[in-house]
Amino acid sequence: MLRYSNRSLDGKLELVPAYNQSVTGNLSSSDLESFNGQLRDFLGRLRIEAAAGGFPKKFAAETTRATYSNVRSISGIVQCTPDLSEEDCSRCLNEGLKQLQKCCYGMDSGRFVNPSCNLRYDLYVSNDPAIYDPPVHYPPPPSANGGRKKSNTFRTVIIIALATVVSLVLFISICIYLRVRNKKKIREENAEEIMKSADALQFNFRSIRAATNNFSEANKLGRGGFGAVYRGILVDDKDVAVKRLSRDSAQGDLEFKTEVSLVARLQHRNLVRLLGFCLEKNERILVYEFVPNASLDQFIFDEVKRPNLDWDLRYKIIVGITRGLLYLHEDSRLKIIHRDLKASNILLDADMNPKIADFGMARLFDLDQSQGETRRVVGTYGYMAPEYVMRGQFSVKSDVFSFGVLVLEIVSGQKNSSFRNRGNVEDLLSYAWKNWWGNTSSNIIDPLLSSGSRTEMMRCINIGLLCVQENIADRPTMASVILMLTSKSLSLPVPSQPAFFMGKSNMSKVVELDQAQSSSGQKSENEASITELSPR
Template sequence: MTVDSLQMDFETIRAATNDFSDANKLGQGGFGPVYLGRLYNGQEIAVKRLSRDSGQGEMEFKNEALLVAKLQHRNLVRSLGFCLEKEEKLLIYEFVPNKSLDCFIFDSVKRVKLNWEKRYKIIEGIAKGLAYLHHDSRIRIVHRDLKASNVLLDEEMNAKISDFGMARLFVIDQTQAKTSTVVGTYGYMAPEYVMNGTFSTKSDVFSFGVLVLEIISGQKKGQFQNGENEEHVVSAVWKNWTKGTLANIVDPTLMEDAGSRNEIMRCIHIGLLCVQENAEHRPTMASIVPMLSTHSITLPVPSEPSFYIWRSLPGIKSLSSGDQSADGSINQLSVSEQYPR
């Protein structure tokens, strides 16, 4: 597969999107708007038009185009090609009809449509897509910007990870890398990445953990409502985990199905394992997939997450290191009694 074989004609894409009309605009991505298009053969496409001041250069652009074209997995969005003409940089993808996950879970009306069965399928799909990137594709890939708006949902509400503009390829046996330019979304980024630019597959695991807790709570990472205050979802979940009051952080619409309670609590447990401060203590995506599907696997007890990364965020209260609840510590839980009551 070469760059030339993926290149598409600009006029074809312009016609498909009705000259990038507002009526065809699907949304706004990190690097520019996304449009719905229809090719001459009737095929629907999604076109990401990079803004000229997006900061994504030609190298990053070709990186995303070639990278995604080589990836084949049902939980990754499929690339159809790209267009590079003068000032224009376009990425062409399969059209995924139900937009992105954030349009559902952070909308008080739409999230009711996502019962636990659907949310569980989405969590599992994201896990399988990441496991493919980290372990099963021909090249090891770290996404670096996994978040709710970068997970698309198809007509059957299957999750498809998108937006590989920040993705980095690792050579065989490489476990981590370092950058002087930290990119990604604050609140989803692992502490070691924020503090010193070190990233690895475990950085994506951290982002996955935050995303799992958002899916279960139905609240944005930094805007978890705790009475009149807002705090980061990880902080809120940890406080309730130590108190044995996890029902406080679960989206109320999910609590109607008593049969799913243990599965929800297990997913919260997995989410907390993913956001541990020490990257080495976080599970790999290859181990998370069976953790989700095989309930006989005993989960280790998570250690306290790192909260310093969101202390500087305006309006977000944090739980300082070592500030344990008076009602108890996670260390007092036995492994057999997995979920505090």
């Protein structure tokens, strides 16, 4: 079996596309019921054996006698890709058995194939029962010198086993040495390539100072947790956003250059593009594309501007953020965990297309890495996932949690951290959950949304609640979210109770975190000058 794709395939159950194939049957109608029963039991037994085979053996094959018509025996083979769990393998093979029963039972052979598993059976037909019967193995006759032969055989087996183990250890050692050497060589080549690309992105401080009119207050767009942001105009009349980072970073020049060049490789219409940087003396400056409509929070939480965001615009923004996150998690050459997704870090261009910004706390994962940990939890209260708040664990699913909060904010038009219900301060996630299960989901929707698809609004509320579930495994991936948003016929799962639900015991820990961060308000606390990437 050979397969390739432009996305990760590991551990993912996929039932489509699929096909089946059969050959004309030789069984009379009177034999079909007996045949179907034996074939169903036979393949069902192989399914259980294959699913329980463990890694890397998700495979079972057997030949058994048949007792009807002129069929002497049945051979069957079933297998799953070895990266599947036992449950997913069993589910895939079950689907194959259903399809075989519809298309192929009563035929000389049948076959079912999909990306994750395949099944096949063949009937052997003959009037001579000795030809196609499965072989019968009999134990060897007892020997007069059985004890001595057993002793010699045991000694031989031990010698062969030791020789095999020694050879295997030597072979593995050589492979590890060659792999480490090749990785080192590749790492050195990548470092050289990165530094070349970094040099090409570097601006000189004089040109940046001129572009921003010496960082004048008139050009100042705002200030974040990492420093002030200015509007600038380069010599080619190109508008840019210039972020002047604070000077207290302990990061070295080489690390700064490396990280900037890595972030600059991220190219997607729903990500703010990094154009370059300036590194002179104590100055660390980032140069971004200029996005004219500021950030989403200045629209969605503003009583004057919010009416301008009708449902079509809000839905467009939700889909755009989804595509940007999917690119970071799965589709780019780098696997990036943003860790600070919130409304103020979503910028809007001239056409109100969303662009994810501020990678100040981003982490770079290896493509096969699923989770990271940190002793210092930083971020914005109200958007952080429970496993990150409590244990410092973060992954793509912690970004999914932040996305879920953001979706509910966009639908409701209110902040999670200061949600108000008829004048009373309440938690948005708890409010959304109670109304969802009380069949009063319309209470969650922003009253200003007088027009637009109610079906889309309800789907977005459902998706938001799926993303903020406490159990990490229950949250969807961004690939699943984009499918939920774009496929209107797809039925959505029922969400479980969200994390930080009012009344849960772990709320006290959240309150402690809130108090610890109260001095900084809603600002992100940075733990590095730019990012926490680990270049490979």
